[in-house]
């Protein structure tokens with residue numbers, strides 16, 4: 253009973269919005285695709301017909317294309333609700349039923365994560381304007397209740413098409429009929445022109461690809477030297493990024509002086525650079541001016557900490573150095589070393605195949621994560637499983653210090669008169 257009612261209701265809609273001939277399986281030689289796109293800014297989905305032919309042609313002497321019957325079917329995430337269908341060419345059904353979850357389809361074994369909308373065009377002839385092969389013509393737009401995932405034109409071979417036909421006597425396949433699709437004389441059965449969906453499904457949350465690099469203008473500034481740290485963020489993906497934020501906190505050995513950027517704001521106390529939107533292909537930079545106030549090696553790191561969209565190859569704020577949204581640079585200020593002093597250099601856990609060097613010569617036996625330094629020289633390490641990020645690690649530089657005691661010692665002296 254339920255099934256019968258449902259089928260009747262649906263047949264009523266089909267009669268209202270265009271009678272799809274059940275026998276029209278033959279394809280015209282003038283064919284079209286349907287395409288669905290999504291605009292992030294307006295949050296509008298747009299349905300296009302993309303002809304593979306042009307007007308005028310042998311079937312249609314008019315410079316414009318005209319057509320009566322058309323049907324656009326969509327495969328949507330199950331919680332997606334189509335809203336605000338707005339006509340561009342033709343009068344399209346405004347309140348289509350959501351299909352797929354009804355009991356009539358329960359035996360079809362359909363993917364429960366999806367549902368379907370079939371949107372028919374009123375059968376009055378529509379002027380689509382001139383058709384040019386490969387040039388999309390917009391038919392209508394719609395919105396969704398929320399972003400649930402990709403929405404697509406229903407593929408010709410989607411299992412739902414067969415299930416709807418077999419179980420509910422519904423023709424849910426996309427279709428398109430126009431003057432150019434039909435021979436001028438002889439053929440009484442209208443020829444189908446729709447061949448297949450075109451392009452990827454429309455994604456309301458398209459993935460982005462941001463990358464970040466850092467650099468300094470001087471890696472050996474000297475104590476109290478002023479350096480410029482530059483952070484660069486690029487949108488190297490195919491979609492605009494929004495809500496972008498970067499964390500770039502200065503280490504204890506650097507004192508913040510000022511910053512300059514054309515994009516967003518920087519809060520020195522938290523190291524937060526609030527960027528906002530980055531269009532496709534755009535690069536944004538910030539220059540942080542700092543004073544180096546400690547000897548030794550100071551590391552400056554920055555990473556993307558937030559973005560509204562998902563990045564294809566990196567995750568914000570996860571501190572993973574090998575991702576493309578993380579950058580590091582360093583400066584070194586030579587430190588004094590005096591006879592009898594011992595400094596211990598260490599690197600974090602997790603590195604293997606370590607080798608320490610003094611003045612570019614490997615130190616025999618120095619293959620652990622710590623090194624005790626007692627003499628002046630330039631010290632660095634290599635570890636084969638982790639490459640030094642970005643600009644390479646800085647060396648530690650020790651020089652022979654002025655080792656005289658700072659306290660003045662009173663040395664008595666005498667004066668002797670040796671000639672009269």
Ligand SMILES: [Ca+2]
Nearest residue numbers: 461462563566
């Ligand atoms: Ca990335």
Ligand SMILES: [Ca+2]
Nearest residue numbers: 567570575577
């Ligand atoms: Ca990351």
